[in-house]
Amino acid sequence: MPSLIDIRRRIRSVKNTRQITKAMKMVSAAKLRRAQDRVIAARPYAESMQRMLANVAQAVDEQSEDDLSPLLARRPEERIEILVITADRGLVGGFNANVIKATQGFMAEHRKSKIELEMIGRKGRDFFRRRQAAMSGEHVGLFQKVVRLEDARDIGNKVIERYRKAEIDAVYLIVNRFKSVMTAQLSVERILPVEVPKEKQQIDYIFEQSPQELLAELLPRYVQAQILRAMLESSAAEHAASMTAMEAASKNAGEVIQKLTLNMNRVRQASITREIIEIVSGASALD
DSSP states (O other), rough: OHHHHHHHHHHHHHHHHHHHHHHHHHHHHHHHHHHHHHHHHHHHHOOOHHHHHHHHHHHHHHHSSSSSOOGOOOOOOOOEEEEEESSOOOTTTHHHHHHHHHHHHHHHHTTTTTTEEEESSHHHHHHHHHHTTOEEEEOOOOSSSSHHHHHHHHHHHHHHHHHHTTTTTEEEEEEEEOSSSSSSSEEEEEEEEEEEEEEEEOOOOOOOOOHHHHHHHHHHHHHHHHHHHHHHHHHHHHHHHHHHHHHHHHHHHEEEHHHHHHHHHHHHHHHHHHHHHHHHHHHHHHH
């Protein structure tokens, strides 16, 4: 049976841990509020750009029978690039594990294709580096600060250029999208070639440039916006997962403290009882 000193030392250690987890929860809650505001602000922009893209693509399609754009060209998916977005740190529950598991499942389903990974986030990078997976690039530390459009633009331009040169046939994005504080939605979607909605829409634009030129400018911006939105969603989902994990850790620490305190009281009571018995026995022996 452990001594009272050992139990007290362990209780003190668990209390210190609980203080840390509570502080981390408060930090994540503050960051989550700002990240959530940025996600909500980015969603209407992405949706409006998608509607505009559909209208412009329809106008181009009605004027020309030629291929609309290299970014719309479909090829057999023999060479696939996956943008894998994870966090730069742990202590976020199953946030990183879910993305990694989905990536492994995707690779298993497309094992006949040559797959390269564009890693965004340290945890995913470290996992697949240890397994010697083929990587086309890595971006770590982006989530240690506010997610920037410049970072999304650089990543988008890189995959767009590779797709235009036919170095890859498709680009997929695997990310945790923010749904609520308690849940994140795992998303696996294709961003290249760009998927234009097929339903007919009313075109109410007056084009100063030709629709072909406008489409050529709009498609890269659309891809960049999709990547930026995914990074913002992942950042918000990461803070939500961290807050939930730290809350659960604080609750578990409280339960451990209660059990240790109860055990300490039992040990102390047994020690007092043993001392009383020794005193009574000594007194009886003197008589």
